[in-house]
Amino acid sequence: MTTLPATVFEKIIAGQLPADIVYKDDRVTAFRDIHPRAPTHILIVPNKVIATTDDIADGDEALIGHLVTVARDLARQEGIAKNGYRLIINCREHGGQEVYHLHIHLLGGRPLGPMVTDSPAGA
Amino acid sequence: MTTLPATVFEKIIAGQLPADIVYKDDRVTAFRDIHPRAPTHILIVPNKVIATTDDIADGDEALIGHLVTVARDLARQEGIAKNGYRLIINCREHGGQEVYHLHIHLLGGRPLGPMVTDSPAGA
Numbered sequence: 001m002t003t004l005p006a007t008v009f010e011k012i013i014a015g016q017l018p019a020d021i022v023y024k025d026d027r028v029t030a031f032r033d034i035h036p037r038a039p040t041h042i043l044i045v046p047n048k049v050i051a052t053t054d055d056i057a058d059g060d061e062a063l064i065g066h067l068v069t070v071a072r073d074l075a076r077q078e079g080i081a082k083n084g085y086r087l088i089i090n091c092r093e094h095g096g097q098e099v100y101h102l103h104i105h106l107l108g109g110r111p112l113g114p115m116v117t118d119s120p121a122g123a
Numbered sequence: 124m125t126t127l128p129a130t131v132f133e134k135i136i137a138g139q140l141p142a143d144i145v146y147k148d149d150r151v152t153a154f155r156d157i158h159p160r161a162p163t164h165i166l167i168v169p170n171k172v173i174a175t176t177d178d179i180a181d182g183d184e185a186l187i188g189h190l191v192t193v194a195r196d197l198a199r200q201e202g203i204a205k206n207g208y209r210l211i212i213n214c215r216e217h218g219g220q221e222v223y224h225l226h227i228h229l230l231g232g233r234p235l236g237p238m239v240t241d242s243p244a245g246a
Contacts, residue, residue: 037239053195054204064191065184068212072176075214081177084215086239089191091198092207094234105238111217113240116160116209116230 009101013047022077027063028070030106039109040078040085044071050102053091071106080108086115132168132224145200150186151193153229162232163201163208167194173225176214194229203231209238 011017013029022042023030033041044067050056056064068087075081085108090097134140135154142154145165156164167190173179179187191210198204208231213220 037237053191053208053210054198056192056195058192061188061192062185064188065186066188068176068187069179069181069184072179075177080217082215084213084217084220085176086214086218087176087212088238089210090207090235090238091209092205094203094207094231095209096235096238097207107239108217112213112219114160115211115213115219115228117236117240 007049007099007101009043009045009099009103010049013045023070023074025070027066030070030074033105038107038112040075040080040106042071042074042078042106044074044104044106046102051100052097052102053089056102067104071104074106075108078108084108086112130172130222130224132166132222132226133172136168136170146193146197148193150189153193153197156228161230161235163198163203163229165194165197165201165229167197167227167229169225174223175220175225176212179225190227194227197229198231201231207231209235 008017012019012031019031021031027047028044029047030042030044033043046063071087075085085106088105131140135142136152144154146153150170151167152170153165153167156166169186169190194210198208208229211228
């Protein structure tokens with residue numbers, strides 16, 4: 001067990017911080033991003049703490065797959081499945097990860113443009 | 124079973140098209156994107172055909188989780204795990220999906236910038 005301070009996501013999962021929760025089961029919680037980057041922007045997170053993608057254990061594969069099927073179902077519920085959407089997991093600094101509790105971004109409701117912006121070096 | 128024409132990814136998995144394959148097992152194949160958007164840009168795909176995220180079955184959860192742990196391992200192999208990276212699954216038109224065979228983009232090797240570009244309307 002970690003002794004690091006709880007992230008905001010742990011507090012949301014525990015009901016200690018308010019959030020617009022759109023789905024919850026015994027393994028997963030999903031809530032709307034407070035700074036939406038698209039008309040639909042939902043975060044799907046495991047209830048147990050996994051800090052980053054690099055911290056996923058092999059035994060977590062079914063849990064990670066479940067995060068994705070929850071995202072699939074939420075996209076249908078939001079009415080964005082037919083037009084399409086994007087799922088993103090940012091890992092650490094280069095990925096732009098802001099909260100160190102694994103989360104999938106579900107983004108949709110408009111065409112989302114390029115996957116990554118070009119670097120000055122063009123790579 | 125579908126009778127749609129095979130996508131390029133099916134042909135790569137079957138060994139009928141050349142690709143820079145970096146990992147393969149009985150469930151998953153991974154190869155470098157031919158139009159890399161970052162210093163590391165690898166596609167991780169299930170060997171069986173799943174067209175889009177919306178076509179994932181509940182019984183595929185372990186397979187989808189396995190795609191992610193393969194991405195995790197490839198990131199370590201590429202030396203980008205410590206600095207970080209981004210995993211992206213594009214679904215259909217608004218996501219910008221180009222090949223209708225589910226694939227995870229593993230992008231890294233530089234800071235990747237914003238997750239999505241702003242729309243003209245700012246949303």
